[in-house]
Amino acid sequence: MFDEERSAEVVAASFAGTPDPRLRQVMTSLVQHLHAFVKDVELTEEEWGVAIDFLTRTGQLSDEVRQEFILLSDVLGVSMLVETINHRTGGTSTESTVLGPFHMVESPVRDLGADIALDGKGTPCLVSGRVTGPDGEPLPGAAVDVWQTNEDGFYDVQQPGVQPAGNLRGMFTADEQGRFWFRSVVPRWYPIPDDGPVGQLLAATGRHPNRPAHLHFIVAAPGHRPVTTHVFVADSPYLDSDAVFGVKESLVRPVHEVDDPARAAEVGLPNPFCTLTFDLSLLRAGQEPPATNPGGRSR
Amino acid sequence: MFDEERSAEVVAASFAGTPDPRLRQVMTSLVQHLHAFVKDVELTEEEWGVAIDFLTRTGQLSDEVRQEFILLSDVLGVSMLVETINHRTGGTSTESTVLGPFHMVESPVRDLGADIALDGKGTPCLVSGRVTGPDGEPLPGAAVDVWQTNEDGFYDVQQPGVQPAGNLRGMFTADEQGRFWFRSVVPRWYPIPDDGPVGQLLAATGRHPNRPAHLHFIVAAPGHRPVTTHVFVADSPYLDSDAVFGVKESLVRPVHEVDDPARAAEVGLPNPFCTLTFDLSLLRAGQEPPATNPGGRSR
Structure with missing residues (x-):
């Protein structure tokens, strides 16, 4: 008993x-x-009641386009912990981070060099990089799926009728040397939805709801383990206090301003323009990631 | 980071x-x-997804008459733990147990001896007891609020239109010697609602949804700490496996069959009839319950 x-x-x-x-x-x-x-x-009965009510409202706010329990998992660092446990790289390949709730539509297939900023807002930026295997060998034809918010801090699916569908999303295929490049705008920081129970929790605990500027990637190549990750913009506000704990040091890259009229004309951007470079390295499928738990916990 | x-x-x-x-x-x-x-x-991403879905559905099933998160707290023993932590008696007074979700209406005020089994079903039973203070002194005029299921295992509020309102509920006032008595039926075991996520959890884990036979009490007296508790029927099925962990050894009482036509006539029951006796002892208000955590945890 x-x-x-x-x-x-x-x-x-x-x-x-x-x-x-x-x-x-x-x-x-x-x-x-x-x-x-x-x-x-020593939880009190009143606190228990508050918790029951909080969890109930968190479930009731969720629907097909809003998942408040994922948001709760995010702000408690649980999403990031689960992601990290299940994608240990031991520093041998590009680290993963949270998928987030906005990869809910298929990215439009686009040609290398295409402009994904369909709304024409923001600071033009050339995003480029190279996809390689664990020994630095290029992965020709790698699939590079990217998405980001617009200048106002919203994904296209959050603003149907305001943003063109597919705005700031693209599915690219790397060239024979594993390279990819496309035109976009410099990503900016934005708040997660904070008008529900999770927002109330953040407010009550003195936390802000913001995520630092980032661009989402899912990169896959035959025979290799896909990676779900972000590139974060160096010096972005909130880089040290991401509301969902998604930042890893290895994923931060600088945005450079380039003043080169010939190069601008070549890539189809006004001069000057910005560049953001992010190379990715994938483990081979079946290649065991390091088995050691970095915390050294006894298992 | x-x-x-x-x-x-x-x-x-x-x-x-x-x-x-x-x-x-x-x-x-x-x-x-x-x-x-x-x-x-080492929770997997798939398991995390199952958990998010489970919690979401648990919130969404809840409304004014069904609280699935309380049910989840109940079957995980959390409700009982919170109740116990907040009502430690150290064995010096009647132990508490879970309130449960069915004390949602006020019990009808009734005279001592009244029959609360308005639907006339079940095995007639005389329930009686005495309310005392910590030194055994009677508490005249103590308020004794009782409620139980009918013979089919449902509370009146679960069967509006089937059971008369107020069936098997009563608010009694103890006499000058702290005694109370009323007519009812022998309580029987019943399942908690198991057609939602919590029922799915119980089924997946090989647990049954049943609670052993019991009768709910809230007993209060001026100048004393009220107690929310049950009396459990000895030898009831599920006494050792209450789905919500509410059973405490000190709250179990036998039901006796009495064959005494004179006594039966006196209390207004057919002969033979059953009896269930439950004496309750309250701490004084402001009387500190034992401060020691029985687990001996360092604090």
């Missing part, structure tokens, strides 16, 4: 008959950590 | 500016335990 001291043990025992061993493991661990939390803070 | 090893530390630091110290303490602890759980099981 239940008692305070043995509470986690008693409840975990109720899951002992779970047929699936993995589900049994997950539920047992969840119960242990959840009870440890409640005991640690 | 975020890294796997320091993930909890990095995210907890984001809450360091929380103006309210208690909220800061709760969020810091929550982050530590949540990240420890994710690392402990």
Whole structure:
């Protein structure tokens, strides 16, 4: 029977008959950590009621275009932790970061060099890079899927009827040397949706809802492990306080201003223009990422 | 910036500016335990997605008459843990247990001896007891609020139009010796609502949804700390596997069959009939419950 001291043990025992061993493991661990939390803070009944109400409203705000529970997972660093655990690179390839909730439509297929800034707003920028394998060999034909917000800090799917569909999205195919390039605008920082329970949590805890300027990538090549990541703009506001903890040092790149009329004409941008370069390296499929947990936890 | 090893530390630091110290303490602890759980099981991205979907559906099923998040808290033993932490008695008074979600209407005021089984179903039972203070002194005029399911395992509010309103509920006032008594039926076990996400969790983990037979009490007296509790029927099915972990040894009482025509006539029940006796003891208001955490955790 239940008692305070043995509470986690008693409840975990109720899951002992779970047929699936993995589900049994997950539920047992969840119960242990959840009870440890409640005991640690000695949660009051009033606080418990606030938590029930918060979780209920978080579920009720969610629909096909708004997922408030993912946002909650994001601001608690859980999304980033799950992403990192499942995509350890040990520094041998491009690090991953959160997918985010705005990769909900297929990016339009575009030719190398195309301009993805269909609304003509923002500071013109040439984005380019090279996709290689683990030994630096180029990966010709790699698929490079990119998306970013517009100058006002919104993705196209957040502003149907305001932004052209497919604005600031593109699916590119790298050339024979694994290179890609396209025209866009310099990404800018923006706030995550903060008019719901997660926004209330951020406000109550003195946190801002902003993400530093970034451009999303999913890069894939036959025979290699795809990577979901961002390139972050060096010196962007909020680089050290991303609301969803997505920033990794290895993913930050500078934006340079180029004053070169000939080069501007060549790439089809007004002079001067900006450049952002991001090379990506993929592990081979089946290539084991480093097995060592960097935290050195006993397993 | 975020890294796997320091993930909890990095995210907890984001809450360091929380103006309210208690909220800061709760969020810091929550982050530590949540990240420890994710690392402990190395949650996969697919499992994370299942969890997001489960929590979303749990919120969306909830409304004014169905609270699926409370049910989730119940089957994870969290409701019972919070209840126990906040109502420690140290064995010096009647122990508390979960309120449950069905005390949503006021119980009808009834005279001592009244029959609360308005639908005439079930095995007649005389329920009686005595309310005393911590030194055994009677508490005249104590308020005794009781509610239970009918013979089919439903509370009146779950079957509007089927059960008479107020069926198997009553608010009684103890006599000058702190005694109360009323007519009812022997409580029976019943399943918690299991047609939602929580029911799916129970099914996937091989758990049944049943609660052992019990009768709810909230007992209050001026100058004393009220107690929210149940009396459980000895030998009921599921006494050792209550789906919500509400059973405490000290709250179990036998149901006796009485064959005594004179007594039956006196209390207004057919002969033979059953009896269930439950005496309750309240702490004085302001009387400190034992401060020691029985788990002996360092605080």
